[in-house]
Amino acid sequence: AAGNACRVTLGQANQVRPKLPLLKILQAAGAQGETFTLKEVMHYLGQYIMVRQLYDKRQQHMVYCGGDQLGELLGLESFSVKDPSPVYDMLKRNLTSAAM
Numbered sequence: 500a501a502g503n504a505c506r507v508t509l510g511q512a513n514q515v516r517p518k519l520p521l522l523k524i525l526q527a528a529g530a531q532g533e534t535f536t537l538k539e540v541m542h543y544l545g546q547y548i549m550v551r552q553l554y555d556k557r558q559q560h561m562v563y564c565g566g567d568q569l570g571e572l573l574g575l576e577s578f579s580v581k582d583p584s585p586v587y588d589m590l591k592r593n594l595t596s597a598a599m
């Protein structure tokens with residue numbers, strides 16, 4: 500039915516395609532495939548930070564990513580999860596729309 504067709508296309512519309520350096524990070528956190536929703540990208544980046552123990556055990560909002568590929572992508576030694584702007588800037592540089 501038309502409804503389903505519409506839902507399928509809408510579902511595809513919000514997929515993004517990470518560029519290779521970001522895709523490798525997501526895959527290291529268990530991501531499968533090449534296109535994701537933004538929510539999935541954020542989930543896998545969070546998993547990556549946890550698995551690689553990049554967060555400070557005492558100040559758990561601080562992420563120390565210097566020397567890790569994530570730090571290379573962000574161009575930062577560290578950041579606080581309370582200020583997501585550097586992450587969004589990195590995603591703007593490393594995500595393309597998969598809708599095309």
Ligand SMILES: C[C@@H](c1ccc(Cl)cc1)n1cnc(-c2ccccc2)c1-c1c(C(=O)NCCN2CCN(C3CCCCC3)CC2)[nH]c2cc(Cl)ccc12
Pocket residue numbers: 541542543544545546548549554559560580581582583584586587
């Ligand atoms: C609100 C959200 C967020 C999401 C995006 C952004 Cl740009 C900032 C902030 N957030 C809040 N704390 C974290 C976080 C903190 C330390 C280690 C790992 C994740 C996250 C991040 C998530 C996530 O998917 N979060 C799910 C719930 N988190 C709670 C924190 N939990 C851990 C906190 C450290 C101790 C172990 C549990 C893990 C699940 N994805 C991210 C990806 C990045 Cl590039 C950076 C941070 C996060």
